[in-house]
Amino acid sequence: MLTAKQHQLLLFIRDRLAETGVSPSFDEMKDALGLKSKSGVHRLINALEERGFIRRMANRARALEIIRLPEGQAASQPAGSGSNVVSPDFGAKSAPAPANDDHSVEIPLHGRIAAGTPIEALENRDSFVTVPMGMMGRGNCYALEVSGDSMVEMGILDGDTVIIESCDTARDGEVVVALVDREEATLKTLKRDGRNVALIPANRDYNTQTYDAGRVQVQGRLVGLLRQYH
Amino acid sequence: MLTAKQHQLLLFIRDRLAETGVSPSFDEMKDALGLKSKSGVHRLINALEERGFIRRMANRARALEIIRLPEGQAASQPAGSGSNVVSPDFGAKSAPAPANDDHSVEIPLHGRIAAGTPIEALENRDSFVTVPMGMMGRGNCYALEVSGDSMVEMGILDGDTVIIESCDTARDGEVVVALVDREEATLKTLKRDGRNVALIPANRDYNTQTYDAGRVQVQGRLVGLLRQYH
DNA sequence: TCTATATGTTCTCTTTTAGTTCACCTTTTG
DNA sequence: CAAAAGGTGAACTAAAAGAGAACATATAGA
Known part of the structure; x- marks a missing residue:
């Protein structure tokens, strides 16, 4: 599923995310893999995204997120609505009425x-x-x-x-x-x-x-x- | 997922919410991050909102709410509302259930x-x-x-x-x-x-x-x- | 209703940091 | 061998971040 480099990068990103909560920049990943140019990292990231291991926001800095890990290791919660999502309690002023019947x-x-x-x-x-x-x-x-x-x-x-x-x-x-x-x-x-x-x-x-x-x-x-x- | 500043601000908001139950104002956040202008805070807040970590009400003072936290850390309960937490009653639901709450x-x-x-x-x-x-x-x-x-x-x-x-x-x-x-x-x-x-x-x-x-x-x-x- | 205060929002400008793309080369692997 | 993966360096574009000021809005009290 993954090449050695891709795997190595994925684990590095995971560790960084777990330790600091902040995704590494391309330069940091470059250094972590011992590369001299970040365009290689760019390609690896693309490969990981294509294969569905990470997600990122286009053209955003440090906006990586791990979706799953290869065999064995447990994946972290994806974005969106996880179990710890709390619904808001908007005071309805001009806000539309909640649909409390079977419309959805x-x-x-x-x-x-x-x-x-x-x-x-x-x-x-x-x-x-x-x-x-x-x-x-x-x-x-x-x-x-x-x-x-x-x-x-x-x-x-x-x-x-x-x-x-x-x-x-x-x-x-x-x-x-x-x-x-x-x-x-x-x-x-x-x-x-x-x-x-x-x-x-x-x-x-x-x-x-x-x-x-x-x-x-x-x-x-x-x-x-x-x-x-x- | 987050830049260092975004991460720092998110944790600050979480701590404030946990301690005082009230979200910090933009000025307080500005000071907490060592900034001299709150427009930067505004942008950080937007970034956090865009990434789905916080929610806020437009033009309302101190109306921030934390939706989730980056990898690892558990999200804290919001101050006022304990009742509207999404209940983890999965298991019996293979058929779609009518959404009778405020999801739509x-x-x-x-x-x-x-x-x-x-x-x-x-x-x-x-x-x-x-x-x-x-x-x-x-x-x-x-x-x-x-x-x-x-x-x-x-x-x-x-x-x-x-x-x-x-x-x-x-x-x-x-x-x-x-x-x-x-x-x-x-x-x-x-x-x-x-x-x-x-x-x-x-x-x-x-x-x-x-x-x-x-x-x-x-x-x-x-x-x-x-x-x-x- | 008017007004003061606190707060949030926008705007412009500047600097720094980060991501993207390209052409070209090397290594690995089926 | 050929294809795919990996690597390099440079040029370019875009986002993040900081500052300061003007403006908008909410709330409470006069």
Whole structure:
């Protein structure tokens, strides 16, 4: 899964975070790995992000976060709503009224989904997302956080939260969560072609992958999307 | 995740909250960090809010609240409210449960917005949209339905519902609802250029419109987006 | 209602720190 | 061998941080 250097860097970041609570800068990581240029670090960081081990805020200093660790070691709590989140108690002045009836539901956030990597199983069962009722499908739904830009041309951006309705079949042209070889979960448009199944990204920089139908398993279909701007 | 200063400030706020139950004022934070101006504190607070470590109420004095702490340390309970802590009653919940608490709010759907046409005033006062709490800004919010494709390259598609926080100013680069000549409302990225204001679409087929600042009135800024797939 | 005080927000300017990209080279590995 | 991973250095861009002042807003009391 990881190369030696990537692994080394990941552990260094973890230690720094645990010790000081502050992520290391590229220069510090460069020194820690004994490198002389930080562009190497840059590439390693990209690799770690692509593989779903860390998350970071684009163009922000020291904004790294560890999402999981390779085999064995326990991952730390991800951002967002962990168990220690406390709900605010806004005094409602001109504030909109809380929706106390059945206009919304909470569904579990099962993790992140990226092109070419498994869903992080994110066993945090205490991660939930509130979703407007109307956005749910009929079946059982859960949420995933999108990682990567393989679907940008369909308006699905990195960081978006997608609502997935569990199902094991899909119509041609639907966007689905597909598991390939029981390993890699991806969010793609599905098209069938005889015995083959095509998983089509919405980004010119990525290629359509075609597999034998037996290798692809549909896990759900896209029914909604939430995005927050900061 | 955090820079040294951000981390330092966060811990200071936590300690103050634990000791006195009251959040420190900007001046106190300024002194605690050894600064001579509180504008720096303001920026740090914004960074902490953006990263999801604290929450605050707009224009309220000493209204900070710690949501979580960086790796390791446990978040402290907020002063006044012990009752509204998210209860860890997972396990029995594999089916989505209705959200009967304050995780979502209903905001009015004010109509549709398109490039170059006024918002259809949609005086249906009975149109509401349910929105997850976390997606709201701090101010007064309302929803609009997007019509047209002038923002597709930012992942805002025809038919999407956008959440707008009412405000009359915006920072450079923010996506805003702008009223031109008190007539045409559009959803665009705003950039200032001296006396002029540019409204930039996210679609190669549309042109940036530049107006004298006096002709453009900001009505709100984009804070969230909802999309349903059928 | 007016006003003083405390507090929070914005703005501009400057310096420092940090992240990104690129061209090119070397090492490792399937 | 070829591809992928790793490494270097430099130029460039952007964010963080500090200062100081003007302005906005909330609250309580006259």
